[in-house]
Amino acid sequence: LVVLVGVVIFSTLDRNHAGYYTVIQSVTGKMSVRATPGYYLKWFGRTTTYRIADTIYQSKWPDEGGKTDESVDVRFTDGGMGYISMNVRYRLPSETEKILLIHETFGSDQAFKMGTVEQLSMQAAQLTASMMTAEDSYRNRRPQFISMIADQITDGLYQTSTTTTRVDGETLEVQQIIRDENGQPIRRVRDLDNY
DSSP states (O other): OOOHHHHHHHHHHEOOOEEEEEEEEEETTEEEEOSSEEEOTTTEEEEEESEEEEEEOOOOOTTHHHSSOOOOOEEOOOOEEEEEEEEEEEEOOOOOOHHHHHHHSSSSHHHHHHIIHHHHHHHHHHHTTTTSOOHIIISSSHHHHHHHHHHHHHHBOOOOOEEEEEEEEEEEEEEEEEEEEEOOOOOOOOOOGGG
16 A cells, blocks of 8 residues: 555656756646646656756867767858857747647757757858858958857848859859848748747
């Protein structure tokens, strides 16, 4: 009897830690979100945790994230290749409906990070690199290079068009930002905006 009571208690009792959301799917399929820290009853349901805020490291350095090189490979307009190390900090929404939508779409914290935030940051770095030469990215326009990546992660990727230009006697195809009548960049819709 004691063993049976212990199994019931430990099968129905779970804990949400500070800094996490826990999505609880009951045995009937109904889903709810636990946002506050502490113990709760899950009644034999299935739980999935999501970090409320996290940092994604896409870096070649072992002290920034993983043990392997996870930097983003890019190609510049002059044909040069580069590897960009960066990190992106994000925070999940607090609305229960949006957390449930994230869970229904991705199913796990790791899948969400890789499918949205990591993908968007990689695309922003690659698109920005396609708009300048390798030398510009680290010497002449380095602050602009960094701010263009951050701007696209925050507000959406730029819509671009390809133009031909001459740089140092070479003809290059360069991506140019398409702008509206007020001079503001026209942007692609971000998947993150749904969440």
